[in-house]
Amino acid sequence: MNSNQLLYLLYGNNAVYRQEAKFSILSALRQQRVPASFSITVMTDQPHAFEGWPVTVIALDAETLTQWQGVHGYTHRRKACAIAKGVKLADKTIFVDTDTVFFKDPAQLFSRVNEQQYLMDQFEWTWAEAKHRSDYVAFAHDLITKGTAVDDCMKLYNSGICGITRSNGGIMNSVIERIDAWKDHYCKLHTIEQIAVSFAMGQSRVVTAHDCINHYYAKKRYYHAMNRGFFDKHGEQYHPALPRLSARVPVFFPEPSLLAKIKALPRLLRVEKPYKAAAKLIIHSLTLPLTPDLRPHCQRALWHRSIELLLLKHATPAQIEHLWEACGGTPQQQGYFKQMLEQVATARH
Incomplete structure (x- = not known):
């Protein structure tokens, strides 16, 4: 296994998300300047969809996906479990949400990950700002009641990109524990997973990746349309020209x-x-x-x-x-x- 890996998680039989993942992978390959500077791993219940692609596929069965979702049925808990498993496979792992496009070489991001430093997508707000948001109020009150409130200076990050070293991989166990402890807030706060990651990183040094990627979660319908147009024309079977052809799709809508x-x-x-x-x-x-x-x-x-x-x-x-x-x-x-x-x-x- 390469010392640097991009890690993806894909499950469910929805073509939209499969095309998200494939186009993200193509953008990473298109931007890669040094061959073999990083590898790509895809954890998926659709291993056949990536036959012929230059990725390592880890097949997931229904039992594993159910287990990763947890007894309380929180979908995004699977992401934390995937990172916890995947971080053991390489010296440095960068988890990538499928709705992400690279416009710079991902190798730049691996240089930002080390044992003293984590990598996240982008800073969103401090706890002082977040705790007054309507969707956070009940959660913040619950933390105070249980004596687990954090300092106002705590920074919360979007976890669309999450870079961790193998030696720091144990942090994901703490993330999963927090996710399970916060089960009463799943319905109101869909981003419990990324809050748990930010809390687990605590006061550690965190740098961001947004200057190299476009995480288009807020404009999915338009990027899905572009992805569909691209794959309708070129097909989803991988061939060496596909990364170059993907450059015709704009990084930003x-x-x-x-x-x-x-x-x-x-x-x-x-x-x-x-x-x-x-x-x-x-x-x-x-x-x-x-x-x-x-x-x-x-x-x-x-x-x-x-x-x-x-x-x-x-x-x-x-x-x-x-x-x-x-x-x-x-x-x-x-x-x-x-x-x-x-x-x-x-x-x-």
């Missing part, structure tokens, strides 16, 4: 340029205020600077979100018709939009 925003202003003036957010998405969808294999998928993703906003604001058919006229889409595009609108509206009822 393209936002409207300043010029595009200026050009959109006259159109937006014709749209009623409650529907402007939906109109912006539609206008953006009509000018996406993407390749033909990606653009239709991403247009539909933007339309789907705009439809959600329109339904939330109870837009009438006449108002939607007027909105499309203001946005400047073609009749064919408007027809596709109406079909999607009917499908989404039907699904909501």
